[in-house]
Amino acid sequence: MNEIVFGTDGWRATLDTFTEERVRIVAQAAAEYFREQDATTVGVGYDARETSPRFARALTEVLAGNGLDVVVSERDCPTPVLAWTLKDRQLDGGLVVTASHNPPEYNGVKFLSPDGSPAGEAITDRLESLLAEPDLRPEAEHGTVSEENLVPEYIRHALAFTEADITGLSVAYDAMHGSGRDVTDALLAEAGADVQRLRCELDPTFGGGSPEPTADKLDTLVERVTEGDAELGFANDGDADRLAVVTPGRGFLDPNLLYAALYEYLLESDGGPAVRTVSTTFLVDKIAAAHGEETVEVPVGFKWVAQGMQDAGALCGGEESGGFGITRHLRNKDGVLIALVVAAAHTERPLDDRVDAITAAHGDIYQDRISVDCPDDRKAAVLDELDGSLPETILGVSVDRVDTKDGFKIFLADGSWLLVRPSGTEPKLRVYAEADSESHVEELLDAGRDIVEPLV
Template sequence: MDQQILSSAKAWASNSYFDEESRNEIQTLIDNNDEKELTERFYKNLEFGTGGMRSIRGAGLNRINHYTVRKASQALCNEVIRVGKEKNKDVLKIAISYDSRIWSRELAEEAACVFAGNGVHAYIYERLNPVALLSFSVRHHDADAGVMVTASHNPPEYNGFKVYWSDGAQVTPPNDKNIINNYNSIEDFSTIKFLPLEEAQKAGLIHWVGTDVEDKYYEAILSKVVNPQLCKEKGNDLKIVYTPIHGTGLIPCTRALKDMGMENVLVVEEQAQPDGTFPTVSSPNPENPSALKMAVDLMNQENGDIVMGSDPDTDRLGVALKHNGEVVYINGNQIGILMLHYVISTLKANGQLPTNPYFVKTIVTTPLQEKIASHFGVETENTLTGFKWICGLMNKIETEQPERNFIFGTEESFGYLPNEFVRDKDGVHSVTLMAEIALHYKTQGLNLVEALDKIYEEFGFSNETLLNLVYQGKEGAEKIGRIMELFRSMNTGTFAGLEVDYLEDYQAQKAVSFTSDKTWKLDLPQSNVLGFNFENGDKIYLRPSGTEPKIKFYIMIQENEGSLEEKKKKAMAKTDEILNFIKEQADKA
C-alpha cells in the first residue's frame, strides 16, 4: 500500500478531533488492509470545485462528511468576511437550505455552526426546501452567500455542498477561486471556528426561516403565469401525475400548481415523502425513464395527461406522456424548446413581450432555440455549461445593460429558469410552466409530442443526443483526461467522416477554422470544453463532468430538407454514425 495514503489514514483514525464513529470507520479499513477503499478515501483531498463539492458520504479526506463540510464552510466564511470588510459591512449573513438526502439536515447545521463560529449569521430553513428557495432566500435576506446541501440527482450514497453568492447565483470568479484557495490552505481541521448549535442559537446567530419567506416565493411564481385566465378557468381539465422521487418537491410543486388553479394532480404516494435512501429507484434522476416508471404506471392506470418528476433538490424536471398508445419521454432540449416557444410566442401575441428581450442558453443546448427566439425578436446569449454561468451572465447584463429584459434560461440537462427572482434552475416554476403548456395545447386538441412536431415543421428538425462515458475513481479520471487530449488533437478537419468547419477549444480560449486560415478568441471563461462545428450547422461538444466521474458528448444534428419524417430518419442515422465513432476513439485512449 502507498505509504503516504496509509499515513493519512492512520492520522485520521488517531485524531481525537474526529468523532469515534468516524475514526473507527477508517481504523476498520486499516485493520482489513482494504487498499482500494483507503486509496479512494485518501489519495487526495476532496476537491472544492468552482461551484462546491460533491462526493460519496463517509469518513476520510476525499469524502463528504461533517469535517470536510466544516472545512468548506470555513473557506466560504473567509471569503465572505474578506469581501464584507472591503464593503464595510457590520452584519454578514449566509442563507442555507438542504434536501432529503442522508445527512443533509445535519450537514446544513454543521455549516451554520461554522458560520456562527465566525460571527456570521446563518439563515436556515426550518424544513427541507428546493434549490430555488435557497436562491430566493439569499436575495430576500440580502445575504452575502448561500449554501445548498445536496448532491442533486446522484445515487443515494452521495451528498454535496453547493455555494451561492450574494446575487443568489452559484459562485463565479473571482470569488469561487478565492474560496477554493481558502479551502486548500486549511490543513488542520482543528483550526476551523465552530460554535455548537445551542450556543449559536442563544447568541442570536442562527435564524430559522419559516413559511413567510416561502409564501413570498409562491406569490412571485404566481405572478409569472403566462395565461392566468386559462389556468383558472380550465386548469382542472389537465390530469397531472407528479412524483418528487423522495425529494423536496412535494409541498412546493403541489402548492404552486394549486395556487394557479391546477388541482387535478395525482401524486405517486410511494415516492411522495422525503427519503434519502430513494428506495423505489436505482437513481433519483428524472432524466432517466426508470425514475419515472411508477408515475408512468399511475398515468396509465388513471388515464393521466402528463407525468412530471423532479429530482431530490427539485431543480430538474422530467416529463413523460402517452402518444399514439406509446409512452414518450421528452428530452431536456425538447422541454426547453416547448417552454421558450410558448412563453415568447404567447407574450408576443398578447402584446406583453418586454422591450429588449433576451434569453440565455448554454453552448451545448440545441441551436434550434436560437432560431425560435430570433423569429419572435428575442436575442440569444450563449454561455458555458451550467446554470452558474447562465445566471452569472444574467447578473452581468442586469448590472451593465439594465435596459435589457430577461425572459428565460435553459440548459439541455433538464434545467430551466422562467423568472428573474431566482438565480438557478427552478424546478418548481418549471413544473407549473410545463403544466400550463400542456393545458394550452390540450385545449387545441394536441399533446406535447404533436406540439413539438408543429414547431419542427416551422423551424426545422433538431435531434440532440447526450452520450455519457463513465470512468470511476483515480484510473477513471486519468482515462477521461486521455480522451479529452485525443479529441483535442483531432485537427485534420474531419470527424466521423464529416467535414468540420471550425473547432472551439475553450481551454485554450480560441477557435480554429479548417476552411480558412482564421483563428479567433473565445470570450467565454476558460473551461475544459471542445466544440466541433460542422459546415451544415451540426455541432458536437465534449467535456468532463464537473461533479460526476464521466465525460459527456453532446451531439446536435440539424435537418432542414425533406418531410419531417425524412428529416428525423436522416438525423437518427447520422447520430448513430457519430456515436459509434466516439466510442471507438474513446476505447483507444
Template sequence: MKKITFGTSGWRGIIADDYTFENLRIVSQAVAEYIKEKEDPEKGVIVTRDTRFLTEKFVRVVAEVLVGNGIKVFMTEKPTPTPVVSYTIRKEKLSGGINLTASHNPPEYCGFKFNPSDGGPALPEVTSFIESKIAEIQSGNLEIRRMDIMEASHNGLFELIDPSKDYVERLRELVDFEKIADSGIKVAVDLLYGTAIGYLDLICRSISKECLVIHDYRDPYFGGGRPEPDQKRMSYLGNLVVERGLDVGLSVDGDADRFGIVDERGNYVKPNEVIALLAWHLYKNKGKKGPSARSIATSKALDTVAKSFGENVIETPVGFKYLGNLILTQNVVIAGEESGGLSIQDHVPEKDGILAGLLILEMMAYEGKKLSEIKKEFEENFGKFHNARIDLEFRDDSEKESVIRRFEDIEESFADLKVTSVDRTDGMKFFFGEDTWMLVRPSGTEPVVRIYVESVDEERFKDIMEEVRKFAR
C-alpha cells in the same frame, strides 16, 4: 487526503469517505472567510439541506461554524429546494445561502452548494477564493471557529425560518395559476423523494382538475437510484400518465433545480425540447422581449426560436452559474441547459425545476392543446432537431484521459463528415457544417466524459452517434 474542490455546483463527496464532519467544518470556515471579506456578514446566510443521509446533522455543523464567525444563520425547518434558497437570498438581501445537496448524484453522495448575495451559483472567482481558504485551513494557517447553536440563538445569531410561502407567491406572479386552473388540466407529479415535497405537489393540487402525486416522502436511497428525472427514471411516471388518462407528468431532481417532463402519451420530452418550447411560449404567448441564453452543450433549437422573434441567443460554457449571471446582467427571456435546468426573466439566477414544470402547464393552458400536439406544431414551424448525450464512465483517470486524447487527435473528419471548425471554449466542440455538431466534455462533478451530438439531418446524426460508440470502446 482528497483535495476539496468546487465543480460546476460546489463541492460534492461520498459520505464517510471525503464528505466528513471534519471536511464540512473546513469548507464552512472557508465560506465564512469569503462572507467576512467579500460580503456583509451582518445580513446573514440561509442554510438548508436536501433529503440525503445525515443532512439534518450536517446542517448544524455548518451553522455552528458560521455563527462562530459572527455570521447570522437563518436555518430552514425542513429540506428546501435550491431555487427557494436563491429566491430567499435575493428577497431578504442576505449575504448568501448554503444548501447541503448533491442534487442528482447517487445516494452515497452529499454536497455543499454556496450561492453568494446575488442568489446565483458561485462564479469561478468566488470558488477559487474559497479553495484558497480551504488550503490555508488544511495547512494550519487558519483556525476553525465554532459556537453552540443554543448560545448562538441566545445571542441573536440563529433563527429558524420557513421560506416556502414567499417563494410560492413569487411563482404565482410569474405563472398564470388561474389560467391553468381554468383549463381543467390533469397532472401527475413524481417528487423523487426530494426537496420539492410540499412545493410542487401542493401547487399542482391547487391548480389542476386532477393531480396524482408519487414518491412524496423522504427516502435517502431515492428508491434505489439517482434522484434524476431522466428518460429512464421517468418511464414509470409516463406509464402512470397513460394508465390514468392524465395530460402531463412533471418531475424534479433531489434539490428541485432540474426538471423532467412526459407528455400525455407517456413520452419523455427532452430538456432541449422543453427549453425551446418554453421560449416559443414566452415570446409568442406572453410577449417577452430580449435575448435568450443557453450553454454550449444545449440545442440550437432555442436559437431558431429566438431568431424568429428578432432576438439573439447568448452561448455560455457549461454550468448554470454562467447562465444565471446573464439573468442578472442581460435580462434574458429564458436561460437553459440540456441537463434539465432553466430560469426566466425576472426570476432567480438559478435553475428552477418547479418553475419549469409550471410553465409547461401554463403553455398547455394558453395553447389549449395536448403537449404532443404543441411539440408537433413546433416541429412544423421550426424543424426537428436530433440530439443526444452519451455519458462515458471510467474506472480511473488514465482510462478517461486516453479517450479524451483520441478525440483531440481528430483533425479533418469524423464519421466521414468534414470538420469545418472546432471550438475549445469548454471542451472540444466539432462543427460539421452549420447545423451539425459534436461536443466532447469531461463532467465537472463526476468521473465521466459527456459527448453531445446534434443535427437537423437525421442520417448525419445517426452516423455520428454510431462513430462515437465505436470511437469510445
C-alpha cells in the same frame, strides 16, 4: 483539503470523501468569504439525503460560530426555494447541502450568491483559497440561528409571479423521493390543478437509485400520462432545480424541445435573448432568430448560464439536462416554478401542439449523450491529447470547425455536431450529439466513444 474542489455546481463527492470534517472546512472558508463581503446574515438549506441534516448542522455551527446570523430551512427543501429566499430577504448568500441528481452515496455543497444565483468561478476559486480548519469565536460572539419554513412565502411568490390559473388541469407529479415533494405538487394544486402524486414519500435512499428525472427512470409517470390518467406529467431531481415533463403525444419530452417551447411561450408576453449551454440544441437559436432575438452560448454549468443571463439582459436561460431559469424570477434553475409556467402554457395551448408547430417550422432535432468513465486526474490529459488530433471527417462528413469553449464541440458539414467535455460532478467524460435523426445521433455517439475511449 486537496479533495475539496468546486466543479460546475459546487463541491460534490462520495461519502468516503465528503465527510463532516471537510464540510466544516468548507464552512470556515465560506465564513471567511462572507466576512470579506461584510455579510451579516446567510441561509442554509439541505436535501432529502440521510446525511444532509447532519451536514447542514455542521455548516450552521461553523457559520454561526464565526459571528454570522443563519437562517436554516426547518426541513429539506428545494435549492430554488432557498435561492429565492436569499434574493427576497436580501440575505448575504447561502449554502445548500445537496448532491442533486447523484445517487445516495454522494453528497455535496452548493454556494449561492445574495441574488440566489450559483457562485461564479471567481467566488469558488476564492473559497478554495480560504479552505482552513474551523476557527470559532468565543460563544458570546456567535451569531443567531433560526429554523424556518421557507416554502409558504416561495409559493405565494410563485403564484403571483406567474399569475397562473390551471384550474381543472389533471397532472401527475413524481418527486422521486426528493425535496420537491410537498412543494412542486403543492404549488400546482394551489394554482388549481388536480394532482396525482408519485414517490412523494420521504426516502433518503431514493428508492435505491438516483433521483435523476431521465426517461428510463420515469416509466410510471409516462404511463399515467400516455394512457390518459393525467394530461401532463412533471418530475424533479433530488433538489428540485431540474424539471422533466411528460406529454400525452410524446411521452418523455426531450428537455431541448421543452426549452424551445418554454422560450417561445415566454416570448408571447415578453422579449429578450435566450442563454443556452454548448450542449443545448440550436433549435433555441432558430426560435430566437424568428422573433428578432439573439442567443448566447456558454459552457456547461448553470453558473455560466446565470452569468450569461446577467450580461445579456436575457429573458431566460437553460440547459439540455432540464435546468431552466427566468431572469426576472431568479438567475438560477428552478424546477418548481418552471413546472407551473409549463402547466400554464399547456392550458393555453397543449404542449404537444406547441412542440409540433416548432418542429414543423424549424425542423426536427434529435439529441442524446453517453458517458465514458474517466478518472478525474486523467481528464485534462485526455483533452490535451484530443487537442490537435481530432479527425478531419466523422462518419465520412467533413469537420467544418471546432469550438473549444467547453471541451471540443465539433461542427460537421451536414449541420450535425458532436461534443466531448469533462463532467464537472463525476469521474466521466460526456459525449453529446445532435442531428436530424435518432439513428444519426447514435452513430455520432458511437464515433465519439471510439475517439475518446482509447485516450482514457
